[in-house]
C-alpha cells in the first residue's frame with residue numbers, strides 16, 4: 001500500500017494531517033506492506049537527503065514536470081518515497097504557502113504532479129521494482145491520482161481520506177489543460193466554471209473515508225457537505241463512505257514526555273499543578289488560583305477563535321486566565337494578539353507553531369477551548385485528555401465521538417458565544433469542586449485513543465477492498481479479516 005501525503009510530522013507539519021501521516025502508516029505496517037510518498041520539501045531532504053537513493057522517475061505530462069523518485073528508510077524501518085523536483089518543492093515556507101501565508105500560485109501543478117506520480121508508481125510506469133496494491137490518498141492535494149489511474153482503478157484501488165472537506169483544491173478551469181484533463185475527462189465545473197481536485201477524487205475513488213463517524217454522517221448534508229453533500233450521499237448510498245476516528249501516538253504521555261520538566265501520572269495532581277505554575281512563569285502569566293484555559297489551534301475561521309475572543313472578558317472577570325498559541329489567518333492572528341494588551345498578566349498569545357510549548361500547555365492548563373464550527377476529528381482534544389486537561393468543545397464531528405460530556409470534557413450544542421459562555425460557567429463550577437475536577441481529569445487520562453484500533457480498522461478496510469478486486473484471484477484465499485464487521489457492505 002502506498003500512503004500519499006503532503007505532510008508528515010517526521011519532516012514537516014502544518015496541522016493534524018502531519019500527525020496522522022506519521023502514525024497511521026506505522027500502525028498499518030503491522031498488517032500490510034506500506035510505503036509513504038511525500039514531496040521532497042527542504043525539511044524532507046534535510047532529514048533523509050543523505051541516506052536516500054534514486055529508485056524511479058516519472059515522465060512529464062502536459063505542464064506537469066518530470067520528477068525523480070528517491071527512497072529512504074526511517075530509523076524504525078518505515079519506507080519513504082520522496083518525489084524530487086527542486087523547482088516545485090524545494091521552497092521555504094509550509095507545504096502549501098510561502099512564509100507570509102500566501103498559497104503558492106502553482107499549487108495546481110505541484111499537487112497534480114504528486115497525484116500523477118502516485119498513479120504512475122501504482123501503474124508500474126515509474127521504473128520501480130516495488131508496486132503498491134492500493135493507494136491511500138489524503139485530502140485534495142492527492143485526490144487527482146484517481147483521475148490519472150485512468151480506468152485502472154479496479155487493478156489499483158484507491159482509498160481517499162477526507163481530513164477536511166472545506167479544503168477542496170479549487171482552481172480556474174484554465175488549469176485543466178495544464179494538468180492534463182481532456183474535455184471528456186474534465187472535472188465537473190462549479191457555477192463559476194472552476195475545477196475541484198477533491199470533487200474528482202470523491203467521484204472516482206474506490207472507497208472514501210473520513211476521520212470520525214459523526215463527520216462521515218455530517219458531510220452528507222449541508223452545511224458540513226460544503227457543496228459536495230449530494231455526491232457524498234451518492235457514494236454513501238453505494239456503501240463506499242465510512243468514518244474511522246483518528247488516534248494519537250504514544251509520544252503523548254505525560255509520564256514520559258521530554259518537553260515536560262515534571263512528568264506526572266493519573267492521580268499525581270500536585271505534580272500536575274507544578275506544571276501549571278511553571279507554565280504561568282514561562283508564559284508571563286500571574287500566579288493565581290483560578291483556572292487556566294488554553295487554546296492550541298490553527299487560527300482559522302473553522303476553529304471558532306472569534307468566539308473565544310468574545311468570551312475572553314468573561315473568563316478574566318470570573319478569575320480565569322487564557323493562553324493561546326496558534327498561527328494562520330493574519331486577520332485572526334491580529335485580533336488575538338490584541339487580547340494580552342487588554343488583560344496584561346492574565347491573557348497571553350503566542351503567534352507561532354511550537355510543539356514543545358503546546359505540550360507544556362496541555363500539561364499545565366486546566367481546560368482546552370475548542371469551539372470549532374465543525375471538526376472532522378480533532379486531535380488537540382485527545383492530546384488534552386491524555387494530559388488531564390479537560391476539553392471544552394462544540395458538540396460537532398469528532399468532538400462528539402471523543403468527548404463524553406461531563407465525564408471526559410464539556411460539550412456545548414451550538415457554536416455561538418452565548419452557548420460557549422454557558423459552558424464556561426460549567427467549567428468554572430467543575431474547577432471549584434476539586435473532587436469532581438480530579439475525577440474528570442482521571443477519566444480523561446484513562447481514555448484509550450491509541451492508533452491500534454484505527455490502524456486495524458484501516459487494515460481491515462484495505463483487505464476488504466483487495467478481496468473484492470476482480471483481477472486478483474489469489475486474494476480469494478486470503479485469511480478472513482477478524483476486525484469488527486463494520487465494512488460488511490464491501
Ligand SMILES: Nc1ncnc2c1ncn2[C@@H]1O[C@H](COP(=O)(O)OP(=O)(O)O[C@H]2O[C@H](CO)[C@@H](O)[C@H](O)[C@H]2O)[C@@H](O)[C@H]1O
Pocket residue numbers: 014015016017019020163164211246296297298325326327352353354355358375376377378379380381383398
Ligand atoms: N501553534 C501551534 N503550535 C503547536 N501545535 C499546534 C499549533 N496549532 C495547532 N497545533 C497542533 O496541530 C494539530 C492540529 O490538529 P487538529 O486535528 O486539531 O486540526 P487540523 O484542523 O489541522 O486538522 C484536520 O485534519 C485532522 C487530521 O485528520 C483532523 O483531526 C481535524 O479535525 C482536521 O481539521 C494538533 O496536533 C495541535 O495540537
